[in-house]
Amino acid sequence: MNQIEDILSQLTLEQKADLCSGLNAWNTFPIASLGVPEALMTDGPHGLRKQYDKESAMLESSVPATCFPPAATTACSWDKDLLYRVGEALGSEARDQGVSLVLGPGINIKRSPLCGRNFEYFSEDPILSGDLGAQMIKGIQSTGTGACIKHFAANNREYFRMVSNSIVDERALHEIYLQGFERAIKTARPYAVMSAYNMLNGDYCGEKKELIAGILREDWGFDGLVVSDWGACYNREKGIAAGMDLEMPYSGEENTERIMRSVAKGTLDQQALDACVRRVLSFVFRCEAEKSKPYTYDAQKNHEIAREAAASSAVLLKNENGLLPLKPGTKVALLGEFAEKPRYQGAGSSMINPLQLETALEEFPKYGIHFIYSKGYDSTKDETDESLLTDAKRVADEADVAVIFAGLPAHYEMEGIDRTHICIPQNQAELIEQVAATKPVVVLLCGGAPVEMPWIGCVTSLLHCYLGGEASASAAAQLLTGAVNPSGKLAETYPIHLSDTPSYRFFSDDRHNVEYRESIYVGYRYYDAAKMDVLFPFGYGLSYTTFSYSDLRLSRDTLLAGQSLSLSFTVTNTGKVAGAEAAQVYIEHGPAEKHLCAFGKVFLQPGETKELSFTLSERDFSFYHGGWKLMDDCTVLVGASSRDIRLKAMVSIPRGMTPPKYPLATDGHWDAVAFYSLFDKIPQISFSKHPFTINATLTDFDSAAIGRQIHRVAKWFAKKYIVSDNYLGQQIMLQLLDQNPFRVLVSLSGGLLTYCMARGVLMIANGQVLIGLLAFITASRKRRKRKIKSK
Template identity: 45%
Template structure:
């Protein structure tokens, strides 16, 4: 009997109740088992960049400790390597650690497009470009699944902000949806074949992603060919029956049987066809079979994985500036002052569901002290959270004055980047900026080493002697940073996102995370460098930028029908790596068209010895000369004379060749009524023009006023209502402020996360401690009927206790 025959046999022998039970978790991390038929439970757990398996109290926000595991650099860092081979090796290590702990599904990688620098989860995502995102994710997926562990591509789709993320309606036009937000997923599925996909919390154009038939059925399955299992994000179910029909199989975590009973009732009432349920059960059984292990997994070599974490960080660190060639440092550099709290206590990962308990952590300070440099001393320089300290600053300045060069470690602290909250601005902490200004004013060369998972404004950039960006470098980042600074490693990282001069330059800056009910993607296809290059807006560092300690010459670009070839020579005195980036320039550079002037359509990372020359062939991406035609519901090759560009960033083009492409004539529908989409000045788009682009009226961006709160509303909507509702909001807000004051930013951010929970999630994420009857009592309380609500909560609680006692006695 084949595996598929066995699955069909199991499905036919399962009762309706058993099939329904398989559609939700047994607890926080495990699926249910059916002992009668030998259907085992499997474990799903977090880990985009490291295994986060919890042995005790369970949560999905990093509140409780997990077992030690290797903390690799997060996706935002690894993307800077532009090295799919490296990501595959990291994926293999992640899969090996998951397999050793009997984990069947590793919940990652995340590959949502980076729409705005303030998105709180940017550190978990790869890039602002779908090709780089999708290629990177596919490489990691292949690595994870090579160890018999399912990867889970997430979050599908358009998860672009953390503010009100569980109910926010992402309003995006169809062309932007396909060309930007879905294209990375398409590539990851085509090249990586993940066995699971996680749906996102948010709505997309009015419908929750998890019950969106257009997204999960027509696009994900029928168009992209996905044949695996769709799992909710934790607590991400809204309407269980609608989710099943759309294509979601597994709801996590456990709902204590509530939604299982809903499924049984729907089948018995005829509102859910049992064949739909059978299809979802088949998907879960297939996943169980795919991840079954006959042999015990090999033990994990944590030392080897730590070395891989160091290598991954080395290859991802970006040298942003080095105008005076101060770097690399060596014995001839003189006395080196190390200043900045991050040197001793590194920021090496973000917070939330991806918070890994590392097996060890290397600090840059320890690694620098172990090098050949003459370290004059170390000073913290500033308080970790933005608290003024003249004493710390004076001590740092005193050390700098008796040194020949300063290594200044700056960055975003732990409270700035976390799941569940978006950043409030793009600035570094004020105490860090004051210190940087005063140190630079001394006249001693200052080398800035940055840490953080997303762009920041850098007002001191033109005055620094050099700037190195480690991003969030994982547990081996301290060693990697020291190796780059001292020249043991030639930096080869290249930015996977654009660094604006100031946040106001970002096209979505005026509206991002500012509304309550909707998030309007008025910039459409103009995300990241597509906008900045279209409008020729000055930037601090362009997409793809990065320097090294050698130089490369580009020659002899040939543009063929399916690929381009370019000859590259290392003209410097050191071995190094260059990332050759291939851009396709639209006919006439898209002047007068709703189209980006150039887009990344291929890349290759090449290692060369001094004086070595190599010819590199780079295939064009699948849709290199295409646009998504909304009228025809598919991709269209647009004919014309294109420019094929080879360069070191989107603005550092070294060679250009023309290529005539056969295709169809195309003009964006309604172009004459969309002037700001034609010239790219999408920050000027008004309601009328955005509605014209969408082809429908805009929904209200605000929550309804004066209406009772329902299960689908979020706890944040209690604000300003008075009575118990207002008290509930103030208690949560006060707890957040108190935890911040106590120096516990992770717990504080997770407390604030509660405000974005829909009331329905209070019951469904309580592990059975709160049922729907109690929830209805809570809603009575917040809607001004406090004592009636209290009585209902107590009555429901007593009824539940009686039921539990009867069940335990039986």
């Protein structure tokens, strides 16, 4: 600390402002003359995406790395130890590549299955998300690499994410959308927290003092770095005042100059700037010190951990007549293009360049699966190719069982783009239905989010592999043959229809104001309270064996403020093969409120019994109402899913309070009057398209004739100059081009567009054509890369 204070005393105002922004797209700003090093950060969260070009944030080429299964998959393992080891392996690769901070894990709640980035997030439940995220953070940081938890907070959709305002009531915010962050941050102490793109109740998350200085720092005691999501700075001075320390990537001299002007004018407190600089310095010196920490990097071992994670996370959803595991010698028709072009990760800033990508065509024979392959469908299209379907049916006729790879194609799951439905392509559904008419069918479902399954009745077995990472093919082979017994359980509810979801009518109806009218009723909290039929409940998953629960014991049956409660129960493997069971503990208050509070996974040999024990705190029995309040009498539930409850016991809480009654409408929504009565003031924002400002998007430009011309020119320029590893990366960047405000286009352009150039474009769009054109040309001639100021 003395070193930091000594450096701080020598810094000029300009140097302080410089330290609060990156050097380029991925490095912090160094000051060599004062011995301030730079720290390299890279995208995660399920692998290392270290770009070769440090100046660009445009999803360009990255170094090969192990592609672990993403959070949507590993959450289904319900295995804290596994998440620690995945983090440890990821951290070892970061150290090997000289990376100081991995940008992950993502802890955001799966409010709707439509969110295009759900594959990066763990669950619809904050306890599962927070506890698994904490273990992954611990694993990463055990290697001397930092972890950055993201995206803080209420970033639950991709549609116009840079300008949308999440309107969340106080209770839902704390119980649902913040609690996962709180558990992970308090338990694992990540190096950094990343602020989200969106607004929260009218303020940008990176500028919301109540969120950063208040909840994160004062309430939770976080003293690490707060970094912006890439391009998420709107008003940099407000961000500094709120405690958002570091802007990434470097967006030009404008924000540095704005900080300096604001301090000079007295509109920004020098102490607030100094506090941010201290935390940046503390972060970079911590990263530098950790470079001496020993670590072991083993690419093959990491590949094996990726395989274990995929196998342990797959969820057996249906298995009639014990079709799985496949009997030795079974003649298999292997159908579906995913067998040769696997779906193993989502698209966006987390796209990993895999070191050892497997395919089912190569791996299945190694496990004794004898098959004839037919493509069955074109994964880039939705419509049926009759010739492919006919050939698949011919191959199926020659087999005992058809194993069909199906699910969500790559272009269905992309950062920046939300889904509009939750169906698999028609060509896949038709393949399943027609083949199932003549043969037993095993569907290997691939994808990072729930899907509707009108075809579920015709299949014999359904194994949900989610997105299995680079070793997904061998993991699937192990599960099909019984070398591994499926033990995954769903980390999110599967609705029968999209319209059943509680956020259905208020997910993307407004690009600017997003009303969370379902409030606390997210996921299973809604479905179970409303007693709504679902396709598969939260926590559900089958096995090749069976388990029984017994002997629930509580340390007390009456709870007072400040007390904790210990509980234990036994789980027995009542089947004939070894397997693992993820047991779940819930707290229920009345018929309308139930929440997960603990979970544990136990491996058992046939006939073996083990005891699981948990300690529940006062917080587990509390609700949020101006602070955490102990609720009154509750029931402790123990089960195999949120709806498969095996054991229960009452807990009396004589001095507890009854939570306020939240309306539970049959369609999952409150009316506007009831919803907004929860707020002191209505936190909506108004957005004026004219005149166009730095916060306008190219889509907004379409409202004016000259704006439409600018939009077309920008699209042409982007298609010509945006370089990406693949087609999906380019599509994401083009989509973001339409929906991102001009300020973000500046930040992410890598110097191609400056704030001065952007202002010239805005002048043109607002009718000042000649002046704007002159300003744009003049500014474009002055573009320059950031230079390190060492004195």
